[in-house]
Amino acid sequence: VVITCRAAVAWEPNKPMVMEEIQVAPPQAEEVRIKIVASAVCHTDLYHLFERMHKDGFPVVLGHEAAGVVESVGPGVTEFQPGDHVIPLFVSQCRECRFCKNPKTNQSERYDVMAATESRFTCRGKKVLQFMGTSTFSEYTVMNQVSVAKIDPTAPLDKVCLLGCGVCTGFGAAVNTAQVEPGSTCAVFGLGAVGLAAVMGCQFAGAKKIFAVDVNPEKFEKAKVFGATDFLNPKDYDRPISAVLAELTAGGVDFSLECVGNVEVMRSALESSVKGWGVSSLFGGFKSKDGVPKMVQAYLDKKVKLDEFITHNMSLEQINEAFEVMKQGKCIRTVISVSPQ
Numbered sequence: 001v002v003i004t005c006r007a008a009v010a011w012e013p014n015k016p017m018v019m020e021e022i023q024v025a026p027p028q029a030e031e032v033r034i035k036i037v038a039s040a041v042c043h044t045d046l047y048h049l050f051e052r053m054h055k056d057g058f059p060v061v062l063g064h065e066a067a068g069v070v071e072s073v074g075p076g077v078t079e080f081q082p083g084d085h086v087i088p089l090f091v092s093q094c095r096e097c098r099f100c101k102n103p104k105t106n107q108s109e110r111y112d113v114m115a116a117t118e119s120r121f122t123c124r125g126k127k128v129l130q131f132m133g134t135s136t137f138s139e140y141t142v143m144n145q146v147s148v149a150k151i152d153p154t155a156p157l158d159k160v161c162l163l164g165c166g167v168c169t170g171f172g173a174a175v176n177t178a179q180v181e182p183g184s185t186c187a188v189f190g191l192g193a194v195g196l197a198a199v200m201g202c203q204f205a206g207a208k209k210i211f212a213v214d215v216n217p218e219k220f221e222k223a224k225v226f227g228a229t230d231f232l233n234p235k236d237y238d239r240p241i242s243a244v245l246a247e248l249t250a251g252g253v254d255f256s257l258e259c260v261g262n263v264e265v266m267r268s269a270l271e272s273s274v275k276g277w278g279v280s281s282l283f284g285g286f287k288s289k290d291g292v293p294k295m296v297q298a299y300l301d302k303k304v305k306l307d308e309f310i311t312h313n314m315s316l317e318q319i320n321e322a323f324e325v326m327k328q329g330k331c332i333r334t335v336i337s338v339s340p341q
Helices: 043-051 157-164 166-177 193-204 219-225 241-248 263-271 288-300 316-327
Strands: 003-009 018-024 031-040 065-073 085-088 121-123 126-130 140-144 148-150 185-189 209-213 230-232 255-258 310-315 333-337
Touching (some): 018 316, 085 157, 148 288, 157 288, 157 333, 209 219, 209 241, 230 241
Parallel strands (some): 310 333
Antiparallel strands (some): 031 065, 031 333
16 A cells, blocks of 8 residues: 655755655565654755755655654565564665675675665655665655664664664774774764764773864763763864874874764765775674664663763654754754654
């Protein structure tokens, strides 16, 4: 059955999204249709709408950091059933290809399974694209089963949605990619959601000193919550911050994590189809289907924080306001309540 539901449609670049009724087709072979309960706003969504400035890639439903409940499954789906609580993944994991079987990479040969031109959405008779194979600013979306993680049903969806992108990216950058060691000294540059998650990852890994570096001093209180021990504002110094760090640490830090969020870099990594062995900066090096449920469990066990990232809660109707708040740097994460659970 085709479902008609609410969605925020970006018809063209650099214009506000429009609340529309869209049609969501039933899941095809190996696909699942998901009712999205909560979706956070990530800078990658903002970038696609305001900074990328390409006419291609529109109209589209943005959003990729979310959590929901399986509504129905297509033929050949064995891993999921209606009612399962899930997190959509923009990095797939089929568990079968040579990349998935190799511990050194978190890419999959079945990457971005909903091809850029393929979509289960229509609006006003036009095809509407899916973003990063996900699209979560819609009450329902359809995804390939290799891009969905089943999670503990007791986890609050309006919190664990953050594990669909930013928090895993930053946390994993420290724990998986840099492999921060106990007793070490770390520096994290940029204290947005990804940077704060990297600070949390450094603390989780047992770092004894964590320098949080940002040009906005208001970020330090937040960084302290996640484990930062020292704060440096490059604007306070007339010499490079690397020189300042070298003095403060007798030669330099053991681990340095750059989280200023050059979306160009992430975007090109996402869009390049050339696979690289060992390339694991994307999504913090987590194998997505394995890593996300473990992070949900770590949250339930109070080993990682999520609530503290959320500065705003809004409705889907307020999506443009949510983008504005992020554009102005006034939030860490805004969680959008997409549909009632």
